[in-house]
Amino acid sequence: MTSLLLTPALAAPVQPKAQQIALAHAVVTPTAFQAAAVAPETVTIVADYLYKRDLKVQAYDLNAFLKARISNLEELAQDGAQIMFWCLDGYAPTAKLSDVLGKGGLIATGDADVAGGRWPDAPYKNTVLSAPAIGNYVVWRTAQFPAKPHPWGLETIYILPAGAVLKKSTGSGTG
Numbered sequence: 001m002t003s004l005l006l007t008p009a010l011a012a013p014v015q016p017k018a019q020q021i022a023l024a025h026a027v028v029t030p031t032a033f034q035a036a037a038v039a040p041e042t043v044t045i046v047a048d049y050l051y052k053r054d055l056k057v058q059a060y061d062l063n064a065f066l067k068a069r070i071s072n073l074e075e076l077a078q079d080g081a082q083i084m085f086w087c088l089d090g091y092a093p094t095a096k097l098s099d100v101l102g103k104g105g106l107i108a109t110g111d112a113d114v115a116g117g118r119w120p121d122a123p124y125k126n127t128v129l130s131a132p133a134i135g136n137y138v139v140w141r142t143a144q145f146p147a148k149p150h151p152w153g154l155e156t157i158y159i160l161p162a163g164a165v166l167k168k169s170t171g172s173g174t175g
Contacts, residue, residue, distance in 0.1 A: 062105030104141030
């Protein structure tokens, strides 16, 4: 898996290069969840990546969300397309779409045990992430997929061509 930081050209509108070459994309917002008609569920994530403890989350099924937003998703996966999780801070981990579909991915929107479903602060490296920084957080139903991305601050999911090559970066520290 590669993390990418995409930088737009100077004087161009602020948008990731991925948007220019994407085969499809899905913006991750409450309105998009509602339009996708995907019901939220409460799921316990054992030994969560960010919080380092069992965590009960309010989440939306990643497969169901993507299939509702991108009609030819299965065909794109068969053609070798990649999936990119574009985060608010510019972090953008990628994986083969076929490696992610059907693997128990969830888009978590908050801690189910906290009033209002907000995220509690989370220590990460030498900082503390606040609820707005965590935002939409990709988690997995089981720990058997540790190599899958766990980004938080998820803003948009891009489906990229199989051979897309983007400028590599070490990322900004997002999961």
